Amino acid sequence: MSRPPASPARRRLLGQAGGVLLPWSMLGAGCISPPREFEISQAQLLQGLGAHFPLRRRLAGLVELEADHPRLRLLPERNRLALALDLRGTGALPGPSGWTGVTGLSTGLRFDRDQASVRLDDVALERLEIDGLSSATGDRLARLLGPLVSGGLQDLVVRRFSEQAMARVHRRGVRPAGLRITATGLVVDLEPLPS
Numbered sequence: 001m002s003r004p005p006a007s008p009a010r011r012r013l014l015g016q017a018g019g020v021l022l023p024w025s026m027l028g029a030g031c032i033s034p035p036r037e038f039e040i041s042q043a044q045l046l047q048g049l050g051a052h053f054p055l056r057r058r059l060a061g062l063v064e065l066e067a068d069h070p071r072l073r074l075l076p077e078r079n080r081l082a083l084a085l086d087l088r089g090t091g092a093l094p095g096p097s098g099w100t101g102v103t104g105l106s107t108g109l110r111f112d113r114d115q116a117s118v119r120l121d122d123v124a125l126e127r128l129e130i131d132g133l134s135s136a137t138g139d140r141l142a143r144l145l146g147p148l149v150s151g152g153l154q155d156l157v158v159r160r161f162s163e164q165a166m167a168r169v170h171r172r173g174v175r176p177a178g179l180r181i182t183a184t185g186l187v188v189d190l191e192p193l194p195s
Helices: 008-027 042-050 135-153 163-171
Strands: 037-041 055-059 063-075 080-090 099-112 117-130 157-160 174-181 185-192
Touching: 037 042, 042 063, 042 157, 042 185, 055 135, 063 135, 080 117, 080 135, 099 135, 099 174, 117 135, 163 174
Parallel strands: none
Antiparallel strands: 037 185, 055 063, 063 080, 080 099, 099 117, 117 157, 174 185
């Protein structure tokens, strides 16, 4: 069954719609320059990081350690993050009930191209306080626990991108390059795909 011919008014409307749609179709053809960056907010960073907690680690059968309740602060002047964690542990100290404390770390971020993810990098212990300990005992415990805490966080995934998300980025002719901490979150710089 054939379709009746369009009325003159309908033809005018279709012609106007075609004029509006044409520029949008040209966007897909690369007529607008690709984006240079995108941002991951501080809340999104904390959400991605929080998925790994509570985090449990063991040191040579001597210490059982659990870290929980991550708090995140942006350090744009150092291009790093400050991370605070509550600690609970057993071993390495007298007392069967264990101990509690808090730790402060700083960390950089890196983009893992193979795994399409943003990961913690160069994690450094800045502070470790164990409740009820003298400073001398606390310092000795910090030397023991420092590598366990910072090493347990090294390479932890903060944000992972799906294959579909990476495909969309690549279709724009770009890929993630550098990472910058700003006052509001993490900026992912984009660079053109190699030709």
